[in-house]
Amino acid sequence: MTTMHIGGDPPHPPATADGHDSTVVELAAVTKTYRRGVVALDGLDLSVPTGGVFGIIGPNGCGKTTTLRVLLGLARADSGTASLLGQRVPKGLGSVRSRIGALVETPKFFPNYSGRLNLELLAGLKGVDRGHVDVVLERVGLVGREDDRFGGYSLGMRQRLAVAGAMLGDPELLILDEPANGLDPAGIAAMRDMLAAFGATGRTVVVSSHHLTDVERICDRVAVVARGRVVASGTVRAIAGDHHDVRLVVRHPERASEVLRSAGFAVEAEGSGGSLVVRGAEAESVARALGAEDIYPSELGSDTGGLEEAYLRLTGVDPLAGGHGGIAAGTSGGGPEDRRGRQ
């Protein structure tokens, strides 16, 4: 299987003028097989450019978490190379550790320690000034609960604390594995805004997520992982754009369909209420085509299923069958998540 690089982006961005590679993460032909023959990574190539928010999406057990674990030196790759901020992993990790913040899988802190104490210990280990703990606590909205026991936190609060821990020292690179896990809708929105703002400062956020809507909203680029490989990477717009659907409601659907078809759009009627679906189109161009004929829809919008549809197609997941893009050893598939789930 080859990796699609959509949107005209080269797989390896060119070096910058000062000679430094403009990528913060590089993985080349990385393989990883767990015990019992469960293949988690199967020659995975990934390149994350500097700046912005980079999303990694894929079905359960496809290798997302293992990818992050290899990057952070928590798992050992069987073959291939990995580098982080220009340093080879795991040998060079020590020299760049203070420039990286990470949350992998579930938050892991001492349950009997307060949130603040857990963060202070982490700050000390990272060499970050203890005063920065207050800054990140405020950033994730845990002020007022920081002296409570971590064991008494809700799942969402634990997640916030872990993200706060990752943000200690304002790292250049933030690696977050499912950061929205357990958050309520307001928390998800706040997290989304926080990550987008972080990425907008020139720093880099690498986030793996199942929330395709959030990925579509905050990520500049995305890699789709399936069966231990990156099957597509590029800008979100490029990946999702090829499969954008535009839904609209008009008073005279027959005439609107005719206009759109003559403009080259693929149009399907949806139900009997004047609702139409324009496949693989941009909302703006559909509106322009209709407006030229004095047709103004009462409702019009891009279908967020663009990325979802691309995701389903690229990963080979059948949502009705409940299949996934994980790699199977024999007949049972899945990476470490699935493996743990079976234990």
Added chain:
Amino acid sequence: MIAQQFGVELRRILHRRVLKAFLVTGLLVLVVVGVSTYLTTGAEDRYFENYDDTGFETVERTFCPSSLVTTFQDYSFQCPESTPTVIPGETSFEGAPAPYSPWNGSIAMFTVAMLLVVWILVARLVGEEFRHGTVETALVAEPRRARLLTLRLCAVVTVSLAACAVLLVGYLVAVAPAWWFHGIQDTTVPVSLLAAAGARALLAAFLVALLAGSLAVVGRGALTAVGALVAFAILSAVFFLFVRVLVPLEFFTNAWALVTGGDGMRAYTVSANYGQGDFGLTSAVTVTQFGAGWPWVASVAVVAAYVAGALALAYATFLQRDIR
């Protein structure tokens, strides 16, 4: 930076509840030791009671050593003025309270019990990091695994030694009333006893902490280290109760003696050191072996070899990726 990280590791341990439980339990035990020592030494000495009014001619020195007689003299009891090897039969010991005896075994028992608890304490301090997964959080912040493990073990050993020192000093405080009010059986012993017992107990605690911590890393949890201790206790008990009886010449424990004609290996085994309290590192605090030239330095070397092996395994395990 290393000093800061070491400080963090110390702080992390000092907040652990298991450490607080260890100290509280230790202090409670000390109270019990202090009270029981005081009450025991304050009671009439039944040993001599038995010989009262029996009409026997002499009491061998064994039952009234010179130091004891001297002590009795201080308390104006009816021992003769001079130090006798034979005491006249009409001597009455009725009502003589027993002085505090450093040889009564309580120091040895306390030290051995302390070492066993240190084993469990360290196993939990190190092992719980794996159970809670906090070792991963730490590894993201400090990916240099060798450094992290070294700092962590150093911190655990430091805290263990400090806790043991507190308990040993607490022991002295606990038995002080008995010493003060009931006297000391042999006034020449305590200083050397305290120095030797303290130093060797701390040395033993150091080795025990390293051994238990290493095993906890190897097994990635406290269970392995504690399980090893329990398994060892069971196996050694079975061994000494049954195998030793069945195998001629105590073949296993004295194999070295068979070759060299010298001392057996028993003195150098962990069981002799930690299981019984009569040999090796803890010999300083026992009755029969103290001052008898028991090769405790050799015992240290042997136990240190165990520690070195366990440490090597621990580093090999921890330096692997894929630790969870």
